[in-house]
Amino acid sequence: xxxRKALLIDTELCAGCNACVDACKEENxxxxxxxxxxxxxxxxxxxxxxxxxxxxxxxxxEYPTCVSVCPVGALxxxxxxxxxxxxEKCIGxxxxxxxxxxxxxxxxxxxxxxxxxxxxxxxxxxxxxKIPACAEACPVEATIFGDRNELLKIARKRLSDDxxxxxxxxxxEHEAGGSSVLFAxxxxxxxxxxxxxxxxxxxxxxTWDVLSKIPRFSVFFGAFLYGVWWVIDxxxxxxxxxxxxxxFNQHLLDNEQKKEQx
Amino acid sequence: MQLPFKITFWRVLLxxxxxxxxxxxxxxxxxxxxxxxxxxxxxxxxxxxxxDVVTGVGLAAGGFTIAGAVxxxxxxxxYPVLRPAILTAFLGYSxxxxxxxxDIGHPLRIxxxxxxxxxxxxxxxxxxxxxxxxxxxxxxxxTVVFERMGWDRLRKWVSKIIVPLVIIGVxxxxxxxxxxxxxYLIMPSKLYPLWYSPLLPAFFLISAISTGxxxxxxxxxxxxxxxxxxxxxxxxxxxxxxxxxxxxxxxILKVQDFTTRGVWDLTVLPRMETYVFWLxxxxxxxxxxxxxxxxxxxxxxxxxxxxxxxxxxxxxxxRLNVTITGIEASSGVSYVPSWMEISVSLAIxxxxxxxxxxxxxxxxIFGNPLANVKKITPPANRMTPKHNADNITFDSGTxxxxxxxxS
Ligand code: SF4
Ligand code: SF4
Numbered sequence: 001x002x003x004r005k006a007l008l009i010d011t012e013l014c015a016g017c018n019a020c021v022d023a024c025k026e027e028n029x030x031x032x033x034x035x036x037x038x039x040x041x042x043x044x045x046x047x048x049x050x051x052x053x054x055x056x057x058x059x060x061x062e063y064p065t066c067v068s069v070c071p072v073g074a075l076x077x078x079x080x081x082x083x084x085x086x087x088e089k090c091i092g093x094x095x096x097x098x099x100x101x102x103x104x105x106x107x108x109x110x111x112x113x114x115x116x117x118x119x120x121x122x123x124x125x126x127x128x129x130k131i132p133a134c135a136e137a138c139p140v141e142a143t144i145f146g147d148r149n150e151l152l153k154i155a156r157k158r159l160s161d162d163x164x165x166x167x168x169x170x171x172x173e174h175e176a177g178g179s180s181v182l183f184a185x186x187x188x189x190x191x192x193x194x195x196x197x198x199x200x201x202x203x204x205x206x207t208w209d210v211l212s213k214i215p216r217f218s219v220f221f222g223a224f225l226y227g228v229w230w231v232i233d234x235x236x237x238x239x240x241x242x243x244x245x246x247x248f249n250q251h252l253l254d255n256e257q258k259k260e261q262x
Numbered sequence: 263m264q265l266p267f268k269i270t271f272w273r274v275l276l277x278x279x280x281x282x283x284x285x286x287x288x289x290x291x292x293x294x295x296x297x298x299x300x301x302x303x304x305x306x307x308x309x310x311x312x313x314d315v316v317t318g319v320g321l322a323a324g325g326f327t328i329a330g331a332v333x334x335x336x337x338x339x340x341y342p343v344l345r346p347a348i349l350t351a352f353l354g355y356s357x358x359x360x361x362x363x364x365d366i367g368h369p370l371r372i373x374x375x376x377x378x379x380x381x382x383x384x385x386x387x388x389x390x391x392x393x394x395x396x397x398x399x400x401x402x403x404x405t406v407v408f409e410r411m412g413w414d415r416l417r418k419w420v421s422k423i424i425v426p427l428v429i430i431g432v433x434x435x436x437x438x439x440x441x442x443x444x445x446y447l448i449m450p451s452k453l454y455p456l457w458y459s460p461l462l463p464a465f466f467l468i469s470a471i472s473t474g475x476x477x478x479x480x481x482x483x484x485x486x487x488x489x490x491x492x493x494x495x496x497x498x499x500x501x502x503x504x505x506x507x508x509x510x511x512x513x514i515l516k517v518q519d520f521t522t523r524g525v526w527d528l529t530v531l532p533r534m535e536t537y538v539f540w541l542x543x544x545x546x547x548x549x550x551x552x553x554x555x556x557x558x559x560x561x562x563x564x565x566x567x568x569x570x571x572x573x574x575x576x577x578x579x580x581r582l583n584v585t586i587t588g589i590e591a592s593s594g595v596s597y598v599p600s601w602m603e604i605s606v607s608l609a610i611x612x613x614x615x616x617x618x619x620x621x622x623x624x625x626x627i628f629g630n631p632l633a634n635v636k637k638i639t640p641p642a643n644r645m646t647p648k649h650n651a652d653n654i655t656f657d658s659g660t661x662x663x664x665x666x667x668x669s
Contacts, residue, residue: 092367
């Protein structure tokens with residue numbers, strides 16, 4: 001996981017100025033409307049809760065549920081850590097939306113060729129060496145961009161420097177296996193609307209445990225069914241006590257049938 | 263054209279449902295899912311996934327259950343219900359695919375999973391299984407059509423591979439019936455804990471099998487009333503026994519699951535989820551188990567019919583609870599399907615009933631004498647030697663329900 005990039009968002013620093021939202025909209029050519037939550041035209045939103053400001057955006061999970069559930073591989077976790085979407089593949093089944101533990105992906109509900117929409121961590125900008133627009137725009141460094149490990153260190157330092165302010169928890173370090181977006185806050189995360197009931201291990205394991213058994217199961221089960229069929233068949237045949245006769249009769253019948261058809 | 267319905271009321275109802283459904287589909291394809299449904303970013307899967315797909319596949323489980331019993335286990339006493347069960351399954355799956363095409367955003371890309379499948383996705387696995395299993399069902403059902411058309415050579419060809427075909431069908435069904443439950447394994451934080459369980463795949467599989475049997479009982483009762491095809495009581499009783507077995511197994515697993523996960527206290531919380539949970543358990547598990555344990559009921563046609571209706575109702579509740587009710591709390595919104603969603607689902611049900619009735623009328627499903635316009639009974643039937651009747655032949659064509667029924 002070396003070289004993985006991440007965003008660190010600190011609710012203690014955020015002033016709620018919405019600069020990140022505006023920069024995001026500009027970067028992604030989205031209409032400038034008031035943004036209160038994620039939507040197909042807003043990849044991020046600043047939300048006021050419990051007296052602090054927090055952001056909603058794709059967490060860019062280390063083991064993304066959305067990537068795991070997509071039947072056609074339209075979502076991809078890139079080397080840098082960003083989770084991106086390939087529209088040409090998407091069939092619009094919305095399993096990614098249903099399964100994302102943070103309910104991040106959104107959908108163009110009023111389109112007849114709908115796209116799934118979500119934050120790309122400015123993958124295109126990153127490719128040309130720029131940092132994500134939101135981190136660049138933030139005037140108070142409430143959102144910063146960097147190496148995930150570096151950011152974790154910074155966050156830990158903030159927590160230990162000021163333990164009375166911060167809750168002792170970096171959200172995204174371990175949740176569902178961790179994510180490339182990290183949060184530090186003075187308010188318990190559940191109160192800010194973050195899911196508090198996530199397991200700490202990667203969610204895709206939950207299905208892979210079952211799915212990975214399928215090939216072996218199919219072979220054994222098939223062999224078993226065939227065996228059952230064979231045993232019972234054989235028994236009936238023997239019980240019939242006229243094995244040869246039976247075959248012979250069948251043969252005659254078949255012939256007769258053929259004749260009749262001619 | 264004559265509709266195969268006796269009562270005009272049903273014809274009118276069907277026409278209304280179809281009109282509404284067609285309009286809804288038109289809106290969906292011209293203005294997008296948002297215009298036709300009450301779905302939202304917070305609630306992306308609704309009635310069309312929950313009912314048309316997840317429930318629909320489960321209701322069609324009678325097909326593999328009966329085919330497996332007849333061909334693999336050689337339980338020839340189930341033969342007379344084999345064709346109706348396969349017909350239901352075939353129609354059911356075909357319309358599940360129709361439902362899916364209406365629901366997904368890019369129906370023209372339906373082949374994408376074939377080309378760019380992601381083996382980690384349960385949805386991919388379900389898609390593959392449903393595709394292959396529908397083909398298997400089409401082949402299994404084709405013998406009926408071949409028989410009707412008198413295309414004996416084709417029929418014989420399919421009959422030759424029927425055992426491996428059925429075995430493949432049973433494997434595929436085990437896989438995707440359980441996988442419909444596995445779809446939710448990845449959402450431990452989203453599905454309400456009364457329903458989320460690591461055993462979801464097992465629950466889905468077992469309930470599909472008992473409901474598959476219930477559907478066969480239910481259908482044969484309706485077919486009897488509509489077309490006068492009488493089924494042997496014995497078959498229904500056998501089915502009732504399998505159904506009871508499935509229901510008991512399900513209940514035991516449920517109790518065990520609730521105990522290991524320690525969620526019994528949730529069953530008494532005064533919440534909407536609790537109420538519908540008990541409704542589901544009572545209708546689809548407790549009531550039919552109690553009724554079926556009473557011998558008099560288990561042996562009576564009426565009793566079996568009532569139990570099958572209960573089981574199906576409970577099954578419906580269960581699937582809708584997992585797909586809709588159980589998701590509401592975590593989604594933070596409440597979802598009620600729009601009238602357009604409901605009308606499309608009803609139109610699909612209407613389509614299954616209509617096509618079923620049509621098939622029963624024109625094809626040798628229940629041994630309908632009408633279907634024998636041209637005499638195509640192969641000699642095997644006329645001069646069936648005694649031991650041939652005992653030794654079940656794996657030839658789905660010859661010893662049809664017709665022989666059992668018309669005698
Ligand atoms: S937050 Fe949701 S959409 Fe973003 S990477 Fe994780 S699972 Fe995917
Ligand atoms: S909606 Fe598109 S991106 Fe999301 S899971 Fe389905 S196919 Fe994949």
